[in-house]
Amino acid sequence: MIEITGLNKTFQTANGPLEVLRDINLTIEDGEIFGIIGLSGAGKSTLVRCINQLERPTTGSVVIDGKDMTKLSDRELLEERRSIGMIFQSFNLLEQRNVLKNVCFPMEISGIGKKEAEKRAMELLDMVKLSDRAKSYPSQLSGGQKQRVAIARAMATRPRYLLCDEATSALDTATTQSILDILREINEKTGVTVIVITHEMKVIDQICDRVAVLDRSRIVEIGEVSKVFTNPQSDIAKELILPQAKGIDIIDEGERIRIVFNGEDSSRPVISNLVLECRVPVNILFADTKVLDGKVYGHMLLQLPDRDRQAERVRNYLDSIGIDYTRED
Ligand SMILES: Nc1ncnc2c1ncn2[C@@H]1O[C@H](COP(=O)(O)OP(=O)(O)OP(=O)(O)O)[C@@H](O)[C@H]1O
Ligand SMILES: [Mg+2]
The missing domain is CATH 3.40.50.300 (P-loop containing nucleotide triphosphate hydrolases)
Structure with missing residues (x-):
């Protein structure tokens, strides 16, 4: 030691x-x-x-x-x-x-x-x-x-x-x-x-x-x-660790959030469920995820629509299913 x-x-x-x-x-x-x-x-x-x-x-x-x-x-x-x-x-x-x-x-x-x-x-x-x-x-x-x-x-x-x-x-x-x-x-x-x-x-x-x-x-x-x-x-x-997320051209003004997958069940389609559930289109700006033993690890940078209510719906949904995320500047 x-x-x-x-x-x-x-x-x-x-x-x-x-x-x-x-x-x-x-x-x-x-x-x-x-x-x-x-x-x-x-x-x-x-x-x-x-x-x-x-x-x-x-x-x-x-x-x-x-x-x-x-x-x-x-x-x-x-x-x-x-x-x-x-x-x-x-x-x-x-x-x-x-x-x-x-x-x-x-x-x-x-x-x-x-x-x-x-x-x-x-x-x-x-x-x-x-x-x-x-x-x-x-x-x-x-x-x-x-x-x-x-x-x-x-x-x-x-x-x-x-x-x-x-x-x-x-x-x-x-x-x-x-x-x-x-x-x-x-x-x-x-x-x-x-x-x-x-x-x-x-x-x-x-x-x-x-x-x-x-x-x-x-x-x-x-x-x-x-x-x-x-x-x-x-x-x-x-x-x-996340250098690829830099330098992405942001055209839209919508809020960006980074979702962190910390061992989620890989069979659960989080993003498609999010879109279906919230009826809000999201834009995947960047993703770097991998599956280990049936669990997902990594990050995804999403751009939410430029409307407060829709963005809030997405955040509430993520909170409700226990997915970690941070807001990006
Ligand atoms: N013998 C020395 N005398 C004075 N400064 C030194 C000496 N050895 C290292 N330094 C300085 O200490 C700092 C750290 O150097 P070090 O070689 O430990 O960095 P490093 O993280 O290994 O960098 P690299 O990835 O480039 O190898 C540098 O500013 C270097 O110039
Ligand atoms: Mg060195």
């Missing part, structure tokens, strides 16, 4: 102090896939570097499995870091070493014999579906294959935590999907806790159990992905 309490990080820069993380409080449970999302410069990488102490927090504590990382000596820290693997956007492979030797590298450093290291490396390459490329060099691999090597290397010392900082940001959609599938598989097989840092909501949506939203140095929202994504509270989460 990772427990971050009251963490602050301030960098001293030529222009004076720069507060990059402010009062971060976060608990990440064993075995979960935890996402941290935010815009560029929000402080995501700094936060993840504070977890393994590549960056020392200015104040606050980072307790991993009962040990306060901020209190460890450099030597103790080296030992503890073995339980934390990390992968990056830029893969960071050793170009002069082939795939097998790249995966063996952390095991060499921790003193594991060559034979044993190579045996484990081959098992790991099998896990990331690259055993046929063991003798290739990084320059001969695609981005997705390089990231798979990096994942195998990060898992070599059997870490309990895997930190992924924008690990799929340089990859196309299909390759991103395959990397996320591998991360999930490894999480399920080994129980490793995975922490995913990204600015892409799709990544969080595809694999994370819980998510923290970071905005200008602070955590502004935290919770289960299904909850945060269906009903974001903070402005930044709304911006990240």
